[in-house]
Amino acid sequence: MEISDRTGASIVQANSSSTMRDVAAYAGLSPMTVSRTLRGDPAVSAENRQKVLEAVSVLGYRRNEAARSLRSGRSHGIVGLVVTNLANPFYSQLALGVEQFAAQHGQQVLIGNTAENLDRERELLEDFASRRIDGAVVVPASDDHRHLRATQAQGMPVVLAGAPPRRSSLDSVLVDDFGGAHELTNQLIDAGHRHIAFLGLPTHLWTGAERLRGFTTAMAAAGLDTPGAMVDHHIPDIATAQQVTGELLDRKNPPTAIVGGNNRNTMGAYRAIRQRAADTALVGFDDFEFADLLDRSLTVAAYDPTELGSSAASLLHDRVHMTAPRRARTISIPVQLKHY
Amino acid sequence: MEISDRTGASIVQANSSSTMRDVAAYAGLSPMTVSRTLRGDPAVSAENRQKVLEAVSVLGYRRNEAARSLRSGRSHGIVGLVVTNLANPFYSQLALGVEQFAAQHGQQVLIGNTAENLDRERELLEDFASRRIDGAVVVPASDDHRHLRATQAQGMPVVLAGAPPRRSSLDSVLVDDFGGAHELTNQLIDAGHRHIAFLGLPTHLWTGAERLRGFTTAMAAAGLDTPGAMVDHHIPDIATAQQVTGELLDRKNPPTAIVGGNNRNTMGAYRAIRQRAADTALVGFDDFEFADLLDRSLTVAAYDPTELGSSAASLLHDRVHMTAPRRARTISIPVQLKHY
DNA sequence: CTGTTAGCGCCTTCAA
DNA sequence: TTGAAGGCGCTAACAG
Numbered sequence: 001m002e003i004s005d006r007t008g009a010s011i012v013q014a015n016s017s018s019t020m021r022d023v024a025a026y027a028g029l030s031p032m033t034v035s036r037t038l039r040g041d042p043a044v045s046a047e048n049r050q051k052v053l054e055a056v057s058v059l060g061y062r063r064n065e066a067a068r069s070l071r072s073g074r075s076h077g078i079v080g081l082v083v084t085n086l087a088n089p090f091y092s093q094l095a096l097g098v099e100q101f102a103a104q105h106g107q108q109v110l111i112g113n114t115a116e117n118l119d120r121e122r123e124l125l126e127d128f129a130s131r132r133i134d135g136a137v138v139v140p141a142s143d144d145h146r147h148l149r150a151t152q153a154q155g156m157p158v159v160l161a162g163a164p165p166r167r168s169s170l171d172s173v174l175v176d177d178f179g180g181a182h183e184l185t186n187q188l189i190d191a192g193h194r195h196i197a198f199l200g201l202p203t204h205l206w207t208g209a210e211r212l213r214g215f216t217t218a219m220a221a222a223g224l225d226t227p228g229a230m231v232d233h234h235i236p237d238i239a240t241a242q243q244v245t246g247e248l249l250d251r252k253n254p255p256t257a258i259v260g261g262n263n264r265n266t267m268g269a270y271r272a273i274r275q276r277a278a279d280t281a282l283v284g285f286d287d288f289e290f291a292d293l294l295d296r297s298l299t300v301a302a303y304d305p306t307e308l309g310s311s312a313a314s315l316l317h318d319r320v321h322m323t324a325p326r327r328a329r330t331i332s333i334p335v336q337l338k339h340y
Numbered sequence: 341m342e343i344s345d346r347t348g349a350s351i352v353q354a355n356s357s358s359t360m361r362d363v364a365a366y367a368g369l370s371p372m373t374v375s376r377t378l379r380g381d382p383a384v385s386a387e388n389r390q391k392v393l394e395a396v397s398v399l400g401y402r403r404n405e406a407a408r409s410l411r412s413g414r415s416h417g418i419v420g421l422v423v424t425n426l427a428n429p430f431y432s433q434l435a436l437g438v439e440q441f442a443a444q445h446g447q448q449v450l451i452g453n454t455a456e457n458l459d460r461e462r463e464l465l466e467d468f469a470s471r472r473i474d475g476a477v478v479v480p481a482s483d484d485h486r487h488l489r490a491t492q493a494q495g496m497p498v499v500l501a502g503a504p505p506r507r508s509s510l511d512s513v514l515v516d517d518f519g520g521a522h523e524l525t526n527q528l529i530d531a532g533h534r535h536i537a538f539l540g541l542p543t544h545l546w547t548g549a550e551r552l553r554g555f556t557t558a559m560a561a562a563g564l565d566t567p568g569a570m571v572d573h574h575i576p577d578i579a580t581a582q583q584v585t586g587e588l589l590d591r592k593n594p595p596t597a598i599v600g601g602n603n604r605n606t607m608g609a610y611r612a613i614r615q616r617a618a619d620t621a622l623v624g625f626d627d628f629e630f631a632d633l634l635d636r637s638l639t640v641a642a643y644d645p646t647e648l649g650s651s652a653a654s655l656l657h658d659r660v661h662m663t664a665p666r667r668a669r670t671i672s673i674p675v676q677l678k679h680y
Numbered sequence: 681c682t683g684t685t686a687g688c689g690c691c692t693t694c695a696a
Numbered sequence: 697t698t699g700a701a702g703g704c705g706c707t708a709a710c711a712g
Binding site (some may be wrong): 060062086089100271285290294 | 467
Binding site (some may be wrong): 359361372375376379403404406407408409410411412450488 | 702704705707708
C-alpha cells in the first residue's frame with residue numbers, strides 16, 4: 001500500500017527524490033539488493049542486477065550521498081580547497097591542479113576564498129569539518145596555523161600549499177623561492193651588474209622572506225652590498241612598484257638592474273623603466289602571460305602552479321588513506337629560469 | 341551506562357566525531373535541547389543554553405551537516421559551479437563572483453572543471469545531484485543542454501552563465517556580445533576605416549555567433565562589405581591568430597583595421613602587426629591584464645566576469661528559494677569600451 | 681520550556 | 697545469493 005503510493009503506482013516519473021525503496025518496489029526486490037547492485041557487490045545475480053539497473057534508469061534514481069556517508073561514517077570524496085585570492089591566476093591554476101587530481105580519484109572539490117582574512121579561513125575550516133569532508137588543501141592567509149593543526153588533530157587532514165608549517169607538523173608543498181631568487185640574482189651578477197635593487201614582498205610571509213634571502217645570499221656570495229635603500233618589501237600593488245622603481249631610477253646613483261619579487265612588482269618596475277626609456281636590466285619571480293610581448297628582454301623564475309595543486313592534493317590523498325600514522329612530508333616544486 | 345561509555349567518562353577530548361548525545365550527556369540535558377540551542381531556537385532557557393554551549397566548547401563538538409540535511413530533507417547551503425577552464429582568468433573571476441555571493445549567504449561552493457568535455461559536464465551534474473546540493477551555475481561546454489534541463493526538472497535548479505538556454509527555459513546570465521562587437525566595429529568605421537577584418541570564434545557557440553553578428557551588422561549599417569576572406573572563425577589559439585593575421589597583412593590589399601573576437605585572437609593579431617611594423621588599427625573583445633603595456637593604442641570591449649558570477653549565483657539563489665513556479669529570467673551584463 | 685518517539689536513506693550485521 | 701533488523705546523527709511532530 002504505502003509502497004504503491006510512493007512509487008506513484010504506474011506514474012513513472014523521473015525524480016531524484018526517489019529512494020532505494022522505490023527502486024526495490026519497482027523491481028520487485030528488496031532494498032538490499034538494490035544497494036548491493038549499486039555498490040558493485042558481486043553477490044547479486046545477473047538477472048536481479050539487470051532488473052535493478054532498469055528500475056534505476058526508468059525512475060531516474062540517484063543514490064543519496066548524504067545518507068550514504070552518514071551510515072558508513074566515511075565521507076564520500078569531497079576535498080576542500082582554501083585559497084587567498086581566486087581571481088589571481090596563480091591560485092586559479094593551483095585550484096585546477098587540485099581539481100584535476102580530485103577528478104581522477106572520483107572526488108569533488110569544495111572551494112573557499114579567504115581574501116587573506118584569517119577569520120574567514122577559520123570559518124571555512126569549521127564549516128568544512130562540519131561537513132565531514134576528507135580533508136583540505138590550504139593556502140594559509142597568515143602564519144598562524146593553530147586552527148589548522150587543531151582541525152587535523154580532530155580528524156580532518158590539512159595540507160599546506162605555498163607555505164611551510166609553523167609550530168605544527170602538517171604536510172606541505174613548497175616552491176623553491178630561495179633557489180629561484182638566488183638564480184635570478186646570479187644571472188644579473190654574471191652579466192656584470194654590481195648595483196642591483198630588489199623589490200620584495202612582505203617578509204612576514206615565508207615566500208617573501210625566502211625570496212629576499214635568495215637575493216641577499218647571492219649578493220653576499222659575490223661580495224656585493226645590499227643596502228637598505230636598494231631593498232623594498234612593502235609593495236602592495238603594481239602602481240606602488242612602479243613608483244618605488246621610479247624613485248630608485250631617479251637617484252644620483254641608480255641601480256643598473258632590478259629583481260622583481262613577484263610578477264606584480266616586475267610589471268611595475270617595467271613600467272617605470274619604460275617610462276624613462278632607461279636601459280635598466282630586469283628579472284623577476286613568477287612567469288606571466290604576454291611576458292614575451294614586452295619591448296625588451298626579461299628573465300623570469302617560473303614554476304607550475306597547477307603542479308603545486310596536484311601535488312598538494314596527492315599528499316592529502318595519501319594522508320586520508322593512510323593506515324598507520326605517518327610523519328609530515330614536504331614536497332618542493334622546482335623553479336626554472338625562462339628568458340624572454 | 342552506554343552514555344558514559346560514549347563520552348569516555350571523564351576523558352574529555354576534543355573530537356569532531358562526538359555527537360549531540362555526547363554533548364547532551366555532558367550537559368545533563370536531552371539531545372533536543374542541544375539541537376534547539378544550536379539552531380538558535382529561542383525556546384531554550386538561558387541557563388540551559390549556557391550549559392550546552394559550554395559542553396560544545398569543551399568537547400569540540402561540531403554538528404554533522406550530512407545527518408542534518410538527511411533528516412530535514414533540504415540541502416544545507418552548497419551550490420555547484422561548473423566551468424570549462426578554471427585556469428582561464430575569465431572563469432576564475434567568474435568563480436570568485438559565485439564564491440563571494442555564496443559566502444554572503446552562508447553557502448559553500450562545489451567546483452568542477454569540464455575542460456569543455458560534455459561527458460564530464462554530465463558526470464559532474466550527476467554527482468552534484470546525488471549530493472542533493474541546492475543548485476548549480478553552469479558554463480556549458482556545448483549547446484546540448486538536455487541534461488541540464490533534466491537536472492532542473494528533477495529538482496536541482498541550473499543557471500547558465502555566458503550562454504542562453506537552448507530548447508529549454510533555464511535562467512541565464514549573458515554578456516552583451518552583440519553590442520560590444522557592434523561598438524568596437526563602429527569605432528573603427530568612425531575613424532575612417534573601410535577595410536576591416538574580423539578574427540572570430542567558432543560560431544556554433546552563442547558568444548562566437550553574437551560577436552560575429554555585431555561585426556557584420558555594424559559593417560552592413562555603414563554600407564560596407566564583409567567578404568569571407570576578411571572573416572575567420574576557426575581560431576583556436578594565439579599562434580593561429582598570429583598566423584591568420586600575418587596572411588591577411590601580407591595580401592595585396594590588406595585590411596587597415598582588425599577586430600579581435602576575444603583576447604587571444606587580439607593578442608595574436610597584435611604579434612603579427614608588431615612583427616611587420618604595420619600600422620594596422622586593432623580593437624578586440626575582452627580586457628586583459630597589461631593591455632596598457634603594449635606599444636600602440638588598443639581599444640577593448642570589457643566587462644566584469646566577477647559580476648557575471650555573482651549575478652548567476654543570485655539568480656540561482658532566487659530560484660532555490662522561490663515559493664511559486666517562476667518563468668526563466670535572463671540578466672545581461674553590460675559591456676563597455678576601454679581605450680589603452 | 682523540555683523531552684519522547686519516530687524516521688530521513690542508506691548500509692552493516694546477521695540470519696536464512 | 698537474498699532479506700530482515702537495526703542504527704548512523706539529527707530533527708519534525710507531538711506530548712508534557
